[in-house]
Amino acid sequence: MWEPDNAREVAECLRDAAQEHRALNIVGAGTAQYWGGDIRASTTLRIHKLDSVLRYEPGDMTIQVEAGMAVADLQSVVADHGQRLALDAARIDRGATVGGMLATADQGPAQLAFGGPRDLVIGATLVLSDGEIARSGGHVIKNVAGYDLARLVSGSLGTLAAITDLTFRLHPIPAATGTLSIETGIDEAVTYAEAIAETALEPVAAEWISGRLLIRFEGTRSGVHERLDAAAHITGVGTSILDDDEATQAWAQQAAVSSRNGHSAQDTTTLHGLARPSDVSSIVHAAERSCLEHGAVPTIGAGLLTGRVDLRIDAATLSAHAATVDQWRQDIESHDGTVTLRDRPEGLTDLIDAWGEPPSAVAALRAVKAAYDPGDLLGPGRFHPWF
């Protein structure tokens, strides 16, 4: 395990690794180690010691921090100024780092309003596989000078470059937040969410978790109340407007679907499905069907207006996991969607591929990988069988 203290040392690590042809597994807090394929690397490069704020300009609402800083720590720094990084991925509670957020492109319910990490990042420093330093973007929220390498590494899962610092656009913390809840099946939930989206009520999140619809609003205290009432009028009987404690609990339940404590448990697989919002209900039904057929127990969370379906499978045998994943993946792919394998029992990737149908641009993905990491030293195996 290599644990460099600063960006200069990260560059030295990568240079040494290149000289020794040593493959590296780059990690932050290690909360997404099993996402994608199995990495064939004997050395782990942990960047968690790069955890300082490099530059915070509250007046500009931008912050530059080292990549190993925990998102939660960043949030507490900027909260003092009434600001936040508008990311609410479940892993944040487990110490996920800002670099890890971008490398995994991980997103939470607020992606409906704010997008993902790549929509908030405005600058980055990368260390390439040969130790070369590359900076892109900068400190201003509007900037089109040069290629956007910060966005290129979004979703790269540690296979393109080591990220050593990131600059983000911040948003104000709203005066009030409110959540509406109704127990309902997925089909009605989609209908309700779409009806609310058709108004100009501007929900910031709309999630369905195993039989319950949650809609979140942000704004002024009176404005949030007005909109909660208007939305409750649409969802009708059985709707409750949650108090703060209830809301915290409800959103924690939502987060639990896609994030587990601990690492590769033997009986649980988590999958991340992406599709058109209008296909969410059929994809949720497909998940239930796959699990039923193979004797697995599903826990499902769906981003209704974003087209995200997180599926957690609990099953006794490896083959039940594999069969469930395979069937659900085929279903989503028939809807032009994708599935990413996240945490899973050891050995699962011996039975099924970590990734499904390659995208039409897979040759371009390979070319980019070859351009930045010609020796395939960064996270080899992560995108197997795509490359």
Place this chain on the structure above:
Amino acid sequence: MTLTETTTDTARDDDTFLDSLCGRLRPGAVIVDPTALRTYECDGLTGFRVTPSAVVLADTTEEVRQAVLTCREFGVPYVARGAGTGLSGGALPTSDGIVISLQRMRAILEIDPRNLRAVVEPGVTNIDITKAAAPFGLHFAPDPSSQQVCTVGGNVAENSGGAHCLKYGFTVHHVLELEVVLADGSVVRLGGVNREQPGYDLLAAFVGSEGTLGIVTQVVVRLVRNPATVHTLCADFPSITAASEAVTRIIAAGIVPAAIEMMDALAIEASEAAVGAGYSLDTAAALIVENDGPAAESKVEFEAVEQICRDTGTTKIRIAKDSAERAMIWRGRKAAFAAVGRISPDYIVQDGVVPRTRLSEILSRIGEKAAESGLRVANVFHAGDGNLHPLVLYSEAEGQLEQAEELSREIAELCVEMSGSLSGEHGIGTDKACSMPRMFTESDLAAMWRLRRAFDPEELCNPGKLLPTPRLCGEKPGVYVPHALEVSGDIERF
């Protein structure tokens, strides 16, 4: 510098290439008539002019692909072009190359209100997407001032912004999927049905790549719900400094208006002469602030904005009573660029960005530099995101071009010195490629070259744009100036 090249210096077997090109495309798709070619010799940055050897008017993805394949076979460079409204010379042809015009590919293929998206061809104008989405209460959020004519393909190439990107983001935030023809002639899709996609974010890297990574032949854009309410005001200020202070305080108060725009006296004078939108002619600066969103929120924020304007010394506030008055205020703002032609025979538009807290500082520095050079500079810009558009006024007839270009370059580089950027939305193109080393080190640029070459190893796809080359800038294109934070030791380069 005016770049003027003609086709006479190309001694290649052009005829074989052109025969092959014509043979693979429908009759009439290839223009070679010298007079007709002149139309394509420049984009909105008219100081750079090069006549291409031919223009392909593509109707389909397959025609774009055939053109690219032919170019590849003969080693001929090509440049994609939409409406030609770009302001950085991004669509400037090369004399030995061709232009592939996407302007005839202007079908709106699908509006999907349920999934909030539209599928369009690259030649569709920005405003036409919004017009097609309007019956569903939706719109396409990026709104560059040229939106009446600029194409969405061009918006993708430049990652266009506009007045409302402060709240709604840029083109990169509003594109879900692209069909592109890559340099090897393959047709691929970047992105997908969901905003989030597995793998490297090639879509986001492609948006804003200024036509150097491939040619867009189809765009799937996001559509945004029209806000419940919109409040717009125009506030006069006795000085640019006071107006800048208002901007800084609005941002610092945690308000995210849909737009904050600033115009100085010269810009107002020009705009009023052109469209008479009712701006005050006796004010040093005017701010246009728009708040939109749910009724309660936008009202509270709008009142806070109004109060900040009063606290910072506004002399007059005009609040739009209805959508007609709002449209008039915006008409004055969006017409300002072109209107500057009324008060000066020639002008150069700059596009630098500074952190929002440094607006007043940069504007006074620009004022000083303008005074030193003896040229006038009009300012009309996106104050909310620090994106300046100083218009350097000059007269080519009076031989002021070089002086104007010098001043313009100095302003852009000053923005970089102040932790900003060379360009907020117009792109680097031909215009600022040689300034890139001011903002990025050799190793930063080398990392960008890797991306370019991964997509286009032969460098035929819009060569000479975005990245500095020895041919364009000389062997040593410029000197990297350390970032202020590096000088102060807050950050380091290693």
